[in-house]
Amino acid sequence: MTRPRHLRIGIDVGGTNTDGVLLDVSRSHDASDRGILAWNKTPTTANPSDGIASSLRSLLTSASIRPSDIASVTIGTTHFVNAVVERDARRLDRVAVLRLCGPFSKHAPPCVDWPDDMRELVLGYYALVRGGLEVDGNVISDIDDDEIKAFCAEARKRGISSVVIIGVFSPIDTVERQEERAAAIVRAEISGADVVCSKDVASLGFLERENAAILNAAILRFARRTVKALKEPARKLGLDCPVFITQNDGTILSGEEAARLPIRTFSSGPTNSMRGAAFLMQGEGEQRKGPMMVVDIGGTTTDAGLLLESGFPRQQAAYSELAGIRMNFSCPDIKSIGLGGGSVVRKGPPLTIGPDSVGYELTKKSLIFGGDVLTATDCAVLINPELKIGNPELAKGAVTDAEIEEFQAVVKSKLERIIDTMKTSPVDIPVVLVGGGSIIAPSNLEGASNVVKPQWSGVANAIGAATARVSAVVDTVRSTEVKTPQQILEEICKEAIAKTIKAGALPSSVEIVEMETLPLQYIANKSRFVVRAAGDFDLSRADLFESTVGKPEDHEIDSDEVTITSEAPTEEWESVPRSEPKDLDIPTYKPTVRNRTWYINETDLSWISTGCYILGTGGGGSPYPHMLLLRQLLRSGAVVRVVSPRDISNDAAVGCGCGAGSPTVSIEKLQGDEMMQAQTELYKICGRTATHMIALEIGGGNGLQGLTLSASSNLDVPCVDGDWMGRAYPTKWQTTPVVFNERQPIWSPIAVADGNGNVVVMPVAASDLHVERIIRAALSQMGSQVGCADPPVTGAEMKRWVVENTLSQAWRIGRAVARARAENRLDNVAEMIIDECGGPGAGKVLFKGKIVGVHRTLRMGHVYGECVVEGADATGAGLAESLEYKGRIKIPFKNENIAAIRVPDSYTTAADGEFEKQEDVLAIVPDLISVIDAQNGEAVGTPEYRYGLFVVVIGIAASTKWTGSERGIELGGPKAFGFDHVEYKPLGRFVPPASVIDEFDG
Structure with a gap:
């Protein structure tokens, strides 16, 4: 035995x-x-x-x-x-990418959002072929063996043997197994090929999963x-x-x-x-109850992260970035600074520490080891010779007593700042110091209930x-038509436990450490479930042995x-911002406006995209994939023009196009030609084509659709600086043309296309409400994501109904966020956004804190729910003097945020229809309630709400197109969302957005 x-x-x-x-x-x-x-x-x-x-x-x-x-x-x-x-080109191979996508994703090729040098180094070849699934598991098209063999022949010709295979919705593909079947063909056609299936690397999010798979293959x-x-x-x-x-x-x-x-x-x-x-x-004892801050001080960097009571680190938001590449797999929420035992100390004045370090050459280059570089370890040994590191005599006289005090103050300040950044509450928290460089840290730190080494x-x-x-994750989409979400969750938990045991965990030790249910917007009876299990390694598992790794040529x-x-650099992982050109001087930047026409460039597009998501009030879907599509058009030479509503003639024909469906689908089944296809089919029955385009809603991904459709490579018409909402709303009847009610219906005829050969045209409709209902019914049979084309209105109608200058408003908001990041002023980013929307009278910071609860349910195709935020400054400091942000608020939402309501401290989630006191309502529709990530200034959409995320909640006064009439408040106000007992009270005075064209023309 x-x-x-x-x-x-x-x-x-x-x-x-x-x-x-x-x-x-x-x-x-x-x-x-x-x-x-x-x-x-x-x-x-x-x-x-x-x-x-x-x-x-x-x-x-x-x-x-x-x-x-x-x-x-x-x-x-x-x-x-x-x-x-x-x-390092010696360690990175060129990769060929095979997309199983059918007609989708053609406008966002592989590595589209990579830094140029990395793309040129890694991407060798790609092909888009038949394949892919819809969100319900039905096939977009089956794979074609001959197409895949032709791809292999070209890859062989180019000398590429590292291949990534990615299929639309492949992470939920348990029946067709398209990626696996394609991989078998590739291995048969390319001798010795390294093949990576994207579903093995990451989950839903097509571009981000592809990016991760490409890096893995490289x-x-x-x-x-x-x-x-x-x-x-x-x-x-x-x-x-x-x-x-x-x-x-x-x-x-x-x-x-x-x-x-x-x-x-x-x-x-x-x-x-x-x-x-x-x-x-x-x-x-008591020190281990609740979360702890772990500060790991190494030779080059200090990494700080929050250790949850489960014993696992808090995970980062949905997306992460490495070397300028956006990905979506799980990694801890860690902040790093250039401070470690090997950090180079320069006496100044002022004295500075790092971020450069002598790294593993500490025992050669630092003074106490006979070198000639003053390091943080030298100073620590001079402070405490009992450390018994090196020879303290060699460093004597290198720094004065005053400089030693300054060194200690700088170290203390750096550590306190990173701790404040990562805290989840203003309450002091235990701090655990680890790492060989922890010898440089003081025994007391502000913000720490106690410091333990x-x-x-x-x-x-x-x-x-x-x-x-040992751990395993199950991330899948399941039908809730027959079984309840709780029953399905129990089944998936069993799957995750079995998967963890199979991976080598001791069965008696396995537990569920993460569990989440995410209903899918506009998709009946479907939800996404994410479950993670973990357990101790089973020491008796001899079946996990391997005698060799890899191929003979690798031995x-x-x-x-x-x-x-070198050690991995500072800021190795960080939440994804929209990067700006390094040499861009944001305060002095001027957009290109000539003869009352604004010509959009990449900088403008980046800022507009950021602003659109903030104006989306939690809904509308992320603009990111749409921004990439439009950026590709600009890079291929397309011209995108924006004009003022006031400059358009009364007899103009102003068209509109938008995407409709689930944001979850839009991040996976990337846009093909459905938007233009819908426009083409609509104009066949309209009798007139558009002379201009306008966005249906400025909020979310649809905020960019007017720009995309109007591009010279598409319809080649100007885009109106405005939209039909001034925000995002969940339905087409919640638009300003319907508010004005000058003709009925507004939204027919209408055409919708799914990009896969199916088009629905509705020449006549009884009402705009019927248009909405019929389109929603068609969605489930059209892949839950379609392009819509709305009938053109006259220039005169547009001038009466439009919410003016909202592209300008999005641009200004995005510029404010970019400036806050560039100037390290993210603690004031909310105030800077409000200033761009008219100042304190036109908006306000409603709350600052962390998300402590999220509840979601699916009803009639819409995701209803609420997010609970507990008061805390984003840095964990300063709340003692700020009673304004103490306690909790809840943010009910129907795809978009409906209100911000103060609730009792003991509140978790409300039952449907619970009465709200009027005085507790901080803001409510039609005013805009937006949730912003306090760490990067970007909007947080309702699908992205998660426990522990630091947020700032802001309110912006709605356009008078909504608040200036009883009908506007009826269609877009509290009663439209079931808040019959709450009276709308404006949070401020609406200030019309300032036109970029007016400011910068000439």
Whole structure:
């Protein structure tokens, strides 16, 4: 009988040090030593295998342990992410991309939103072929073997053997298995091909999943060699056990899986430290209750993250960015600054610390080791010679007492600032200091209820690796027609648990750590379910062993390819902003306006896109994919013109086009030609074509459709600076032409096209309400996403009905957000937005805080729900003097936000129809209520509401086109959303948006 093994080794290969820990998991609750039998910290070697081998030998020798007693070795490394960040052509292969998309996504090719240098380095070839699914699982079209073989022939001709296959809605494809079938063809046609199926890498979000899959494919060859290099020392020392690699969420991948999906390790370093902190804080009594802030100070960077009570780090928002590339897979919410033990100290004045660092050369270059560079470690040793690091005598006289005090003040200020940024409440929170560089940190920090530096904190990252768990995620769309969401959730939880056990978890330890239900807008009886389970590694699972990794040609290791060059840079991961050209001077920038015509460029487009989502009041869908489409038109030479409503003749024909359907579908089934197809079919029965275009709604993705349709490569007409809503609303009858009611119906004839060969034309309708209902009914059979074309109105009608200058308003809002980011003034971004909308009299900051509850339900195709926000300054500071943002508010929504209402502290979610006190209503429709991410100034849509997100809630006065009549308030006000007992009271005075054309003409 095999003797059970309880010993696990964790190793973390950092840019400065390689840390190792030998842990007896059977004694992990022993308060005296936590089961830690040995630990070491050695400088990282240029070839990481040497450092790992040295660490392993030291651990085994110091603890007198036989190799046969070790159950597993788990390694954390920044190697894979560094290959991408450093844009290293030696470690990145060119990739061919095969899209199974049918007629969709043609206007946003692969790598469309990548930095130019990365796209040129990685993307070798792509093809768009038949395939893809609708959101209900029906096929857009089946794959065509001959098309795929032709793709393979071209890839072979170009010498490309790394291939990504991505299909529309492939993450929910469990029946057709189109990606897998296409992969089999590719492997048969291209000998030795590395094939990555996108569904194995990330979930819904076509472009973001594709980006992640491409990066993964680009480093596969390097990953195999690196994983072998990481495993080789264990094999040479006779360790007959599995070697794992840690992944982004604090759990493990087998070496084989890490070589197949290296992208899952990209953010594992900070996560290891946080998981190690969670382990070290077990048994610390009251200190372990509730969330904790973990501050990991390494040799080059300080990483701060919030450790939840579950023992896992808080996850980032839906999208993340690495090396300028937007992706959508799970990674921890970490903020980094350039502060570490190896940070270079310059005496000034003023004294500065970092962000540059001597990194793993600390033991050569710092003063205490005989070098000539003053580092943060030198200063720490001068402050406390008892640290027993290097020779303090070598640094004596390098800094004065006053400079030492200034050094301490700078370190304290930097740490307090990053802690404030990551806090979820103004209440002081326990702060756990870990990492070898934590020697530079003070024992007291403002904003911390107490500062804890547990024993073995210097190797917390290695402890986190040794104690890493096993996890699995199920992210799927299911029908709720027969079973309730709760019944389906229970089934999916069982699937996630079974998947976790199959991955190597001890069955008795598996638990559900994340669970979310997301009803899909405008899709009957469908919801998205996300469930994650995690458990402890089952030490008896011999089936997880692998004898080799990769292909024969990968077995010889090129040491240059796995050489440590630097630690991952500061700000490795961050929420995605819209980037501006680095040399753009925002305050002095002037758009191109000539002869009363505004010519849109990429900077204008970026700002308008940001502004549209904020004006979308939570709805309308993200403008991001539509912005990319329009940017591609501009880059291909298209001209996009905007004119003032006042300059249009009365007999002009002003057309309108929009997208209708589910935002979830729009991020996956990227737009094809449906918008133009609907326009073409409509004009066949209208008897006249449009001379101008206007957006149906400025809010969300539809805010860009007027610009796209009017482009010279499409209809080639000017776009009106205005729209029919001044915001976003969920229905077509909530538009200003319907408010004016000068003819009935307004919205017929109408045409809708699904982009897949199906067009519905309605020549006549009884009312605008019937138009809405019939189109919604058709949506479910047309893929839940269509392009709509509305009949042209006269120029005279347009002037009476239009909400003027809303493209200008979106542009100004986007400019304010860009300026706040450029000037590091995000703490005032809400006030800057309001200033662009007319100032404090025209809007106000309603609340600041974090989301503490989200409730969603699907009724009649619309997602109803509410978001609960608890008062907290975005930095976690300053609320003691600001009673205004204490307590809680709720934001009920029907696709878009309806109101902001103050609620009791004990409130969680309301029952439908609960009475609201008038005095508790901070703002309500038709006024605009927008939720903004406090960390980047971008809008947060209702599908993106999640627990723990810092937000600022703002209100903007609605146009008088809504508030100037009883009918406007009836159609767009409280009663239209079921708030029959609440009277509309304006939050401010509407200030008409200032025209860009008026300001910059000439």
